[in-house]
Amino acid sequence: MAERVFIGVAWPYANGSLHLGQIAGAYLPADIFARYHRLKGSRVLMVSGSDQHGTPITLRAEREGVKPEVVAARYHQEFLESFRRLGISFDLFTSTGTANHARVAQDFFLKLLDKGYLYQATVSQPFCPRCQRFLSDRYIEGTCPYCQAGGARGDQCDDCGKPLSPAELISPYCSFCGGAPEFRDSEHFFFRLSAFQERLLEWVRKQSHWRQNVLNFTLRYLESGLKDRAITRDIDWGVPVPLPGFEGKRLYVWFEAVIGYLSAAKEWAESGGDTERWRDYWQSGSSRGYYFIGKDNIVFHTIIWPAMLMGYGDLNLPYDVPANEFLMIEGRKLSTSRNWAVWLPDYLERYHPDPLRYLLSAAMPETSDTDFSWREFVRRNNDELVATYGNLVHRVLTFSYRNFAGAVPVPSYGAEATQLQNSCAATLKLMDESLGRCQFRLALKQAMDLAQEANRYLDEKSPWKVVKQDKQAAADALYDAISVISSLRIALYPFLPFSSQRLHEFLGFDGVIEDYGWQPSFPEPGQKLSPPQPLFTKLDEGLIEEEVSRLRQGDSG
Numbered sequence: 001m002a003e004r005v006f007i008g009v010a011w012p013y014a015n016g017s018l019h020l021g022q023i024a025g026a027y028l029p030a031d032i033f034a035r036y037h038r039l040k041g042s043r044v045l046m047v048s049g050s051d052q053h054g055t056p057i058t059l060r061a062e063r064e065g066v067k068p069e070v071v072a073a074r075y076h077q078e079f080l081e082s083f084r085r086l087g088i089s090f091d092l093f094t095s096t097g098t099a100n101h102a103r104v105a106q107d108f109f110l111k112l113l114d115k116g117y118l119y120q121a122t123v124s125q126p127f128c129p130r131c132q133r134f135l136s137d138r139y140i141e142g143t144c145p146y147c148q149a150g151g152a153r154g155d156q157c158d159d160c161g162k163p164l165s166p167a168e169l170i171s172p173y174c175s176f177c178g179g180a181p182e183f184r185d186s187e188h189f190f191f192r193l194s195a196f197q198e199r200l201l202e203w204v205r206k207q208s209h210w211r212q213n214v215l216n217f218t219l220r221y222l223e224s225g226l227k228d229r230a231i232t233r234d235i236d237w238g239v240p241v242p243l244p245g246f247e248g249k250r251l252y253v254w255f256e257a258v259i260g261y262l263s264a265a266k267e268w269a270e271s272g273g274d275t276e277r278w279r280d281y282w283q284s285g286s287s288r289g290y291y292f293i294g295k296d297n298i299v300f301h302t303i304i305w306p307a308m309l310m311g312y313g314d315l316n317l318p319y320d321v322p323a324n325e326f327l328m329i330e331g332r333k334l335s336t337s338r339n340w341a342v343w344l345p346d347y348l349e350r351y352h353p354d355p356l357r358y359l360l361s362a363a364m365p366e367t368s369d370t371d372f373s374w375r376e377f378v379r380r381n382n383d384e385l386v387a388t389y390g391n392l393v394h395r396v397l398t399f400s401y402r403n404f405a406g407a408v409p410v411p412s413y414g415a416e417a418t419q420l421q422n423s424c425a426a427t428l429k430l431m432d433e434s435l436g437r438c439q440f441r442l443a444l445k446q447a448m449d450l451a452q453e454a455n456r457y458l459d460e461k462s463p464w465k466v467v468k469q470d471k472q473a474a475a476d477a478l479y480d481a482i483s484v485i486s487s488l489r490i491a492l493y494p495f496l497p498f499s500s501q502r503l504h505e506f507l508g509f510d511g512v513i514e515d516y517g518w519q520p521s522f523p524e525p526g527q528k529l530s531p532p533q534p535l536f537t538k539l540d541e542g543l544i545e546e547e548v549s550r551l552r553q554g555d556s557g
């Protein structure tokens, strides 16, 4: 039976455009993984959606003088368009604003309540008398009680990474007006997270295949002890608490949004006409769940969501959470509030998707923070995509097309694989292991090594020189090189889907690459080629200065 892979990707807040940090952190690795698995013949379900609730959206709506739904719908549309243009191939990208999501989240709440994992308690909540509002955890700031850093938010300290609650902050202040909040009593539901401490520890200790940073962070967090967490709020934008007497309250966004992974799978099943099909990915022992997120989201995916799933029962726990570190921009920490970011819609207005996918894959922050710079963007495009890979493809295809009547040259050797063809098989095997372990940088390097090997081979064989005296020798060398190109079309498809599909057509193949499987596949000798064109375009170095000054102009930090 085909392997089943559930891929959950972080839910972006629908209050602003996507930026390259999110792409490198979660969406691109998830997409590479999904495409690789589809090629292998695995059954893949990749979902995410826009997070429509939470204070960031209501704040933006207030500033614009519109309803939160308006802001959420606008960015949801923009996300869909950005993903389409960058080739992020979701099976479903939905939102937390659907009736289905509210139903699934409320069912989750009621089941946890029924099983004794929720309880009611009175909490004292920060209220700003000047702003006349309860302050959600993100909008109360103060000094971190653990590391003494200033500007720690009520939900988390960005300096030491510790999750916080507002009452722990030293000298708290309202982040809207800077005034001192008072604390008012309010009745809320709590999730008994502490009840899962031992079960989680036992489970996490077995996850030796997790990335070291994810595993260590999770273990440290667990060993310091789990506290119960409030899962309802005094707000009116969000999923209603499904109990009488709680009409003015909503499910807290952190609790409700993670349930999106399950509600999205159910929505996907329903839209496909088989409402039970989500079970294949959530209740089958042969299905593995992967969650692609940034490192700021680890706790929710390795502790809180697994605890919620354990409490609910009969649903698969995550198999892996390959969280990425952060992407810096031109050597500086990316900041959306200071506009120190490269926004995806802007990028897509000006450049092709594949060079960005290539750069962010080659410099993916898998084990440490990495840097995006426009200089590196141009260098990788010109030196690697154009000079190493694109040039290999172009010189082989144009030469074959011109000298062998627009068809794949017929080699003198038969079915016995050549050394270079064996390298193709070996590369795909190596990449299979790397990709299966979510080591995307390594897999990309392995593919590019094969391109370099083929370039060296061609320099040595020089079919362009020998063709005059010995046409068969030229045909033999070219067929070998075409075998490599044809295999790279497969190997690089997860990373560079657009240029791989073009190459697929240049080589005279029909249909889509995903039907060809994760294996070296060579064209038939004599197969008709399509007129070749360059796969990639050299970029002018002048754009570096232009883009960097554009970035600096927007910078408000």
Ligand SMILES: [Zn+2]
Pocket (backbone or CB within 6 Å): 144, 145, 146, 147, 148, 149, 152, 157, 158, 159, 160, 161, 162
């Ligand atoms: Zn701190």
Ligand SMILES: [Zn+2]
Pocket (backbone or CB within 6 Å): 128, 129, 130, 131, 132, 174, 175, 176, 177, 178, 179
């Ligand atoms: Zn205030």
